[in-house]
Amino acid sequence: MSPLVPYEGELEPDGDYDGQEFGGLDLADQEGPGSRFMDCALRECGLDRTDLGRARFIDCVLDGIRGVGTDLGGASLRDVEVVDARLGGVQLHGAVFERVLVRGGKIDYLNLRKAKLKDVVFEGCVLAEPDFGGAELERVEFRDCVLKDADLSGVRMKDVDLRTVAELGIARGVDRLAGAVISTAQLLDLAPAFAAQIGVRVEDAPGG
Template identity: 30%
Template sequence: MTPLSIDAVAGGEELEDVLVQGGDLSGRKLRSLMARSAVFQGVSFAETEIASARLRDVRFVNCDLSNANWWGVEATRVEFIDCRLMGMAAVECHWQDVLLERCEARYIRLSDGRTSTCEFRNSNLSEADLRSAHLEGALFDKVLLKKADLSHARLQGTDLCGAEIDGITVFAEDVRGALVNPAQAMDLARLLGVVIK
């Protein structure tokens, strides 16, 4: 991979086979972020606004994307490892084979997004906005989803067994087909107004 300066990222050029280490783009408005076979390590994208992001085979390591607004992100085979995603908005995203591992993603907004075979591991998604998100087949393993809003989300085949779901907002039709453990089933039963004797 070719080392690349943060200025090239800010310039909006298409990035391929590059390594971007360090740098601060905090608060900047970027027309686009197009990257393929790239690694971003220790880069701050906090409070950035990106009108168009297309990512394929990209890894973000120790990056800060807190309160970033990335509209309609298309991500395929993308990893966020040890990243801060607090308050990030990726509304109407299209994610395929995306991994969040050891991320602080409290308040993340993926509403109206579409995901396919995505994994969320060892991460905090408490109070996340996942309304109307298509999460079919997603895996949540050792994930905090406390007080997350999953109303009208599609959860068919979604594995929630490894998630803490205390206080989530969800409707009966939303959880149809979701995979849950027995304790979660009892919590959901109470949430949905079912009385267990």
């Protein structure tokens, strides 16, 4: 692989970036909808309110990116690594993930509504109140992650592995876990939610 060329300047709508490195740049409030990133690296970049809607990332590394309100709605990520991201309120509704690794970092209020994830691994990251509403997950694995108050409303799952999730909290959509595999311990933790879903009231017997 050829050395990446350092990028300078601002993002442009429908920009075409090939083999470039975005290192330590503040891209806050910039407009790059519809852009294509091929064999690129974004390292330690600020993405506050950056518009990257419908952007395509192919064979890219996103390392140490940070930002609040980043718009990646409808984006496509293929063969991408996202490492140690610190994001809040990132919009990825309708996005397509294929062969993506998300490792480390913390993402708050991740919006993946109606997104499609295939061959994706979340590893050692914290996802606080992620919204998977209406999303499709196929061959997705969560390894040593923390999932806090996840919204699984309307999710469709196939071969989703949750067994090594360090903390599994489901705010809505516990009935959508068909197609997922969980551990015995997780089943016990989720038992009250499952019972409530089917209308079973759990109480100790008198004198018990």
